[in-house]
Amino acid sequence: MIKELKKLPLFERVDSKIIKELIVSGQITKGSYPKDVTVHEQYSKCQGIxxxxxxxxxxxxxxxxxxxxxxxxxxxxxxxxxxxxxxxxNKYPMNIYCTANSTLFHVSKKAVIDLLREYNFVIPFVKSLSLNSQGMNQRIAMYTQKSLRENLVDYLTALSAEQDSKSIILPMSKKQLADHLGVRRPSLFRELRYMKEEGLVEINNRAIEILFL
Incomplete structure (x- = not known):
C-alpha cells in the first residue's frame, strides 16, 4: 500500500516510515467500492479524508x-x-457516489492532524483545499451568472482542449451532463438542438463536432 500512496500527490514526499506506521496502526486503510455505490450519505459525519x-x-x-x-x-x-x-x-453536504469501480484510501482525522506537522504533507493538502474552493466558486458562477448556452460553450471548449480535437466524445450521458450543469434534461436537449440549428455543433449521440471554435 505504501507504493500506491507514494504515487499520489498528497503522499508523494511524505517519509515512507511515517506512512508505514499509520498503516500498521490502522489510521490509513484501503477500500474498494463497485460502481453505483454511495460511499458517504448526505449529512453523515466526516471522520477522515x-x-x-x-x-x-x-x-x-x-x-x-x-x-x-x-x-x-x-x-x-x-x-x-x-x-x-x-x-x-463537519457533515457531508452532498452524497458521495461511485460512477465507476473505485479504490479509496481512508485517512483518519487523527492521522491527518499528525501529518499536518509534516511540511511535505501540508503543501499538497493546502493545495487541495484551494482547488476545492476554486471549484466551488466556479460552480457558484455557473449557477448564478451564466446562461445555459454560455455554460455549454465553456464545457465543450474545455473538452475540446482536453481531447485536443474539435470532434469530441462526451465522457457522460446527456442526463449526467444536464445534472452536471444543474439543469433539467429537456432544457439541455432544447439548447443543444438550437445550437445544432444555428450551425454551432453537429451531434451524433455522445459524439459532438464543435463548429464554433
Whole structure:
C-alpha cells in the first residue's frame, strides 16, 4: 500500500516510515467500492479524508422532487472531505457516489492532524483545499451568472482542449451532463438542438463536432 500512496500527490514526499506506521496502526486503510455505490450519505459525519486511488466519484445533492445536481467530480489523486474534517460543520453536504469501480484510501482525522506537522504533507493538502474552493466558486458562477448556452460553450471548449480535437466524445450521458450543469434534461436537449440549428455543433449521440471554435 505504501507504493500506491507514494504515487499520489498528497503522499508523494511524505517519509515512507511515517506512512508505514499509520498503516500498521490502522489510521490509513484501503477500500474498494463497485460502481453505483454511495460511499458517504448526505449529512453523515466526516471522520477522515478519502483519497481516490482509482475510479471516479461524484458529489451530488438530491432535491425533494428527485432532481439531482452534480457539484463535484473526483478522480485519481483527488481528496474528499479535506474541507470538512476540521470545521465545525463537519457533515457531508452532498452524497458521495461511485460512477465507476473505485479504490479509496481512508485517512483518519487523527492521522491527518499528525501529518499536518509534516511540511511535505501540508503543501499538497493546502493545495487541495484551494482547488476545492476554486471549484466551488466556479460552480457558484455557473449557477448564478451564466446562461445555459454560455455554460455549454465553456464545457465543450474545455473538452475540446482536453481531447485536443474539435470532434469530441462526451465522457457522460446527456442526463449526467444536464445534472452536471444543474439543469433539467429537456432544457439541455432544447439548447443543444438550437445550437445544432444555428450551425454551432453537429451531434451524433455522445459524439459532438464543435463548429464554433
Amino acid at each position: 478519502d483519497i481516490v486511488g482509482s475510479g471516479k466519484l461524484i458529489a451530488y445533492s438530491l432535491a425533494a422532487n428527485g432532481y439531482e445536481t452534480i457539484v463535484f467530480e473526483f478522480t485519481k489523486g483527488d481528496i474528499i472531505g479535506a474541507n470538512l474534517l476540521l470545521g465545525n460543520l
